Amino acid sequence: MLVKQCQAMLEAGRVYCQTSKSFVNGLRDLGQHCSGDKTMEECLDKFSKKLSIVLEAQGEVIETTQKSVKTKLQNFVKEDVRRFKDVRRGFERGSECLEGALVRNAQAPRGKQHEVEEASNALLNARKTFRSEALDYVLEINVIEAKKKTDILMAMLSLMEAQAQLFQHGHQSFSELEEYRQKLNEEHTQFVLNSAREKRDMEQRHAAIKKKDVSYDDSIMDFNADAANGIAMEGYLYKRASNAFKTWSRRWFSIQKNQLVYQKKFKDQPTVVVEDLRLCTVKPSSENERRFCFEVVSPSKCCLLQADSERQQQAWISAVQNSIASAFQEHREDPHSPRQRLSSVSASSLGGGGGVDQENKGCKALEEVGAIPGNKQCCDCGEPGPDWASINLGITLCITCSGIHRSLGVHFSKVRSLTLDSWEPELIKLMCELGNTVINRIYEARIDEITIKKPHPSSPRGDKESWIRSKYVEKKFIQKLPGTGNTLLRRSSGKRNRAGTQDRTIQRPPLKPKPNRATLPRVTGLSPSDLVQKNNTHKDVEEDEEDLSGLHPGALLYRSAALQNFPVMADALAHGADVNWVNVAEESSTPLIQAVSANALAACEFLLQNGANVNQADSNGRGPLHHATILGHTGLVCLFLKRGADYNARDKNQKDPITIAVDNANADIVTLLRIAKMNKEMREMDGAFGQSGDETYQDIFRDFSHMASNNPEKLNRRSADPKS
Incomplete structure (x- = not known):
């Protein structure tokens, strides 16, 4: 029992020492945090050192107790007591043998002399053995009693000696701090008095302040552009x-x-x-x-x-x-500070190969925007080297004019940086179709007839803002059109002669289709095979110039969208054309659907940037995505999906774009539609705050966009007949 109690004491002592060391380390760390307070730092340092010394001595006491008390007591129990028990068991066996010999000797019959002799001899031997083992047992009793005294006394003496040394060492260590403790006690008393005095003063000030009105706003809100911390x-x-x-x-x-x-x-x-x-x-x-x-x-x-x-x-x-x-x-x-193009405007948004080739293609595309006539100067003030653009107008701007355009609102101008923002390939293509010269011919057509002077690069910001608002919001400088009726376009794309055109003061030049681009008539509702046949027939017809001067802005936008004539499209929008104008005579088709019919990627992007509804359907219930799917225009399908087209919308035949793509065996479009659907479902599963889109989804759509803008021939369908 004593050995077990000693073991428990040793384990508790070790835990105490370990916990005490952690406490001392905490005091030392606290002293380091109080490095600004000399009194606290010195106090915690001195006390932690003395406590560490005492704990080391206490650890030595535990080790001494382990060696002198526990080990000796365990040896006494395991060796001496075990040997004593063995001798006692021998004595008990001899006693039992003697008792048996006495019984057999008493039972020996008188008439049988040989049994009497055997019993007598056995009794003599048993008595001799018993007396010998009795002597050994008595000896072992005396030996163990003497050893027990010496071992226990020696263990206790060693323990007391270690404890005495511990307390003497501790007393000596803390005696060295006696003067310091007295000094610290005096300082503590003074601290208490000072604290009580400060508490009383603060309570008096607090009571005085509470009597005043403290409801005013005392926050300091000063602008300091030269602050030291930036x-x-x-x-x-x-x-x-x-x-x-x-x-x-x-x-x-x-x-x-x-x-x-x-x-x-x-x-x-x-x-x-x-x-x-x-x-x-x-x-x-x-x-x-x-x-x-x-x-x-x-x-x-x-x-x-x-x-x-x-x-x-x-x-x-x-x-x-x-x-x-x-x-x-x-x-x-610092007007000549270097302009750094960020990695966001890289080849990843312009298509083509990888690595350095992609970056070179990105820079080349941006240089191509600057190479458009008039784009090397700001469209509104003429400052050289503009690095901002309005993507719905197709012009380049200086930083001052870009800020003014931004204040007009996105329904007038959508501003983007040529160097800081990422550019999709279809936007690059759109910017290259227009330019400052083209737009200024439209928005500054009457600049010579008015007295307002166009600002120059050093003009005040107010003058530039007034000019820009007059130019794009009030449209003071465009050629005014006489009133026109809601002209409905016919299916024919030949020359149009309209009454009253000779009386117009403004004559638009006839539209001539651009080289290498088909001037398709409306193709809404046609199957792919019918489209091929119609296109082949159309190619045999001589491409005559088409007079559109009699059309009102909405109809003009509608027709020019099919012909991919961007200057005329911009002109129609400048004169107030509804970008979602509906041609009732051609199954409620819209300019965007006409651009789809011509597979005009940049024209579709231009209309979308100017507010075209990507989901507006014709009388057959088919929106731009339906038509792009029917015609197999993979690049347009990709564009419309990125702009939020509804891939679940059904036409009058209850067919959605996915069903149409499957019927036409167009694997690319089926892939795009299904990936878009899966991506939306994943975002809905993630909740309202899910990610904007899966990286794989974005990569696939980016690749199709690059191909549609840079290598459209790779997206041509192998056959217009879905069964072939």
């Missing part, structure tokens, strides 16, 4: 989420490095709201029911924010405006 402005704002729930969240916003960023927590990485404040505009928002709201409008998004007060709202609006002004000032001071 943060020109910071503070809390409410941000409305862009999800379907439109929830509001309080975030820490800051203006730094010419960007507007926010953080959810202090240690989180900042989330960029506006990458370049030069590209945004800020204005108060009164449409929202919440107070103190303002909008920061950038090329890609509109961020609605809310301050805590009207004062903070004005401060943030001023800060953003000042940041924009500071950024423009820096840009003017």
Whole structure:
């Protein structure tokens, strides 16, 4: 029992020492954190060192107890007590043998002399053995009693000696700190008095402050563009989420490095709201029911924010405006700074091979946009080297004019950077179809007849803004059209003679189809085999110029979309053409469906960028995606799916695009449609906050886009007859 208790004591002692060492390490770490407070640092350092010394001595006591007490007691029990028990068992066996011999001797019959002699001899031997074992047993008793005393006494003496040394060593160690402890005790007393005095003073100040009005807004909201840490402005704002729930969240916003960023927590990485404040505009928002709201409008998004007060709202609006002004000032001071093209504008968005070849093709495509007539100067002010573009107008802009275009709204101009944004191949192709010269012929047709002077690169921003609004919003400089009726187009694509055209003051030049592009008539509702036959017949007809001067803007857009004449399409839109105009005479077909009929990828992109409805169906219930699927235009199918076309829409025959593609045995289009459907289902499974799309899905669509723009012959169907 004593050995077990000793073992339990040793285990508890080791646990105590280990825990105490952890505590001492904690004191040492706390002293390092209090490096600014000399008193605390010195106190914790001295005490942790002394406690470490005591713990080391206590560990030595435990080891001594292990050797002197537990080991000796275990040896005594295992060896001496075991030997004593063996001798005792021998004595007990001899006693039993003697008892048996006495019984047999008493039972020996008197008349049988030989049995009497045998019993007597056995009794003598048993008595002799018993007395010998009795002597050994008595000896072993005396030996074990003596050894027990010596072993136990020696173990206790060793234990007491170790304990005495422990306490003597501990007393000596802590005695060395006696003066320091007295000094620290005095300092502690003074600290208590000072703390009580400070507490009383703070309570008095607190009571005095509570009597005053503390409801005022004391937040400091100053804009400092030259702040040492690079943060020109910071503070809390409410941000409305862009999800379907439109929830509001309080975030820490800051203006730094010419960007507007926010953080959810202090240690989180900042989330960029506006990458370049030069590209945004800020204005108060009164449409929202919440107070103190303002909008920061950038090329890609509109961020609605809310301050805590009207004062903070004005401060943030001023800060953003000042940041924009500071950024423009820096840009003017260093006009020749190198423009770096980001990796986002790489060959991955322009098709072709890989590696360096892709990058070279990307740069070549962007240079191709700049090579279009007039694109080397800003379309509105003439500043050389523009690196921004309006993708729905097809023009290049300087950074100042791009900011003004952005403030007009995306229904007038969609601004994108030629160097900072990624460009899809169909957008590159669209930009190369128009250009500043073409658009200015339309939007500045009457510039010589008016007194307003066109701004130049050094003109004030206000003059540029007034010019741009007059040019694109009010359209003061385009040729005004006389009133025209809702002309309905006929199926014939020959020359059109309309009454009253001689009286028009404005005559559009006749349209001539572009070389190497089929001027297809309306083909809605035709099967692929009928289309091939109709196209072959059409090729045999001489391509005459077509007079479209009598058409009103909607009909003009409709016809020019089929002919892929981008200047006339832009002209029609400038004169107010409805991009979703419906030709009732041709089964309610739209300009977008006409562009599909001609397999005009860039024309479709142009119409979509200008607000064409990708899901608007004709009288047969067929939208642009249906027609592209029927005609086997894989590139257009890819484009419409990327622009949100409904692949589940059914026509009057209850056929959706997937069914049509399967019937026509077009494996490429079936693949695109099924991948788009699977990708949408995956996003719905991930919930409202799922990823924007699977990487494989995006890669496949990107490859088809590249091929449709750069190698369209690879997407030609092997046969127009789905059964062949």
